[in-house]
Amino acid sequence: MAEDNYSTTQTLTRRQLRDQELLRVSLPAAPVAVRETREVPKKPEPPASWGRRVLSWGTVIATPLLFIAVSLPVNLFYATSDFAPGIAGGVGPGAVSGSQSFTVASSDSLEGGVQRESWSVTSYAEVLRARYGSRNFSYSTTGAGTIRWPFPTAVPISSGFGDRVAPCRYCSSNHRGVDFTPGSGAPIFAIADGVVATSEFGGGYGQYAYIEHEINGQTILSVYAHMQRDSSPLRAGERVRVGDFIGLVGNTGTSTGAHLHFEIRINEEYVDPFAWLKENAF
Numbered sequence: 001m002a003e004d005n006y007s008t009t010q011t012l013t014r015r016q017l018r019d020q021e022l023l024r025v026s027l028p029a030a031p032v033a034v035r036e037t038r039e040v041p042k043k044p045e046p047p048a049s050w051g052r053r054v055l056s057w058g059t060v061i062a063t064p065l066l067f068i069a070v071s072l073p074v075n076l077f078y079a080t081s082d083f084a085p086g087i088a089g090g091v092g093p094g095a096v097s098g099s100q101s102f103t104v105a106s107s108d109s110l111e112g113g114v115q116r117e118s119w120s121v122t123s124y125a126e127v128l129r130a131r132y133g134s135r136n137f138s139y140s141t142t143g144a145g146t147i148r149w150p151f152p153t154a155v156p157i158s159s160g161f162g163d164r165v166a167p168c169r170y171c172s173s174n175h176r177g178v179d180f181t182p183g184s185g186a187p188i189f190a191i192a193d194g195v196v197a198t199s200e201f202g203g204g205y206g207q208y209a210y211i212e213h214e215i216n217g218q219t220i221l222s223v224y225a226h227m228q229r230d231s232s233p234l235r236a237g238e239r240v241r242v243g244d245f246i247g248l249v250g251n252t253g254t255s256t257g258a259h260l261h262f263e264i265r266i267n268e269e270y271v272d273p274f275a276w277l278k279e280n281a282f
């Protein structure tokens with residue numbers, strides 16, 4: 001009898017089981033295992049409401065959207081110029097907008113759940129090139145030409161001529177010279193034969209000298225500024241030969257560190273000393 005009842009119970013639906021529980025006073029005792037698993041008080045489940053259905057479908061739809069959202073760079077949706085890096089000193093978006101590029105990997109990154117990102121970001125060096133031009137201050141010298149660089153070997157250059165790419169080879173711009181940084185105390189030499197026009201201490205150039213040269217029919221002035229005070233033996237009116245000692249690299253005048261501020265002026269016009277030396281010195 002009890003066995004029959006048990007097998008019957010196993011085929012009942014949950015609802016029927018629940019009904020049985022409510023009426024179990026009148027039923028014979030069911031096996032303990034069955035009673036225990038079925039007796040856990042449970043609120044009847046209401047049929048899925050509209051709200052629930054919308055919520056679960058929303059989850060199905062939102063999940064891939066979230067995946068896409070985190071897979072794409074946020075700036076894809078903005079004009080690239082909005083993201084031009086700001087650099088102290090006034091590099092604005094206008095200066096670099098042409099060279100900014102942000103690219104996203106091919107659509108592979110959205111296929112098959114593979115997340116790969118490939119970025120092309122404008123480097124700081126590229127930003128500087130956009131501002132200062134693609135200038136390379138490397139040069140070599142024999143130290144033995146009739147026109148020479150102011151040092152007998154190639155030395156570092158910290159700042160070039162102008163603060164922009166000159167629109168013509170000798171066009172002037174803000175920085176009227178080139179700054180050589182071989183270190184404080186490095187001896188400086190005359191770039192060509194000439195006559196000392198000025199050799200003084202004072203003003204923004206500190207200890208400085210002007211030497212006038214006649215080169216290829218042109219009157220060319222070479223300027224050596226910020227030298228160590230009283231380090232120059234030159235006197236105005238003296239003749240100098242190429243390679244003669246001019247003075248020592250210093251930090252006098254308007255200068256923030258030891259360097260030779262060197263200028264070339266042709267017929268009173270400031271020209272790019274690096275370009276001029278590269279063209280004429282050897």
Ligand SMILES: [Zn+2]
Pocket residue numbers: 159175177178179260261262
């Ligand atoms: Zn300078």
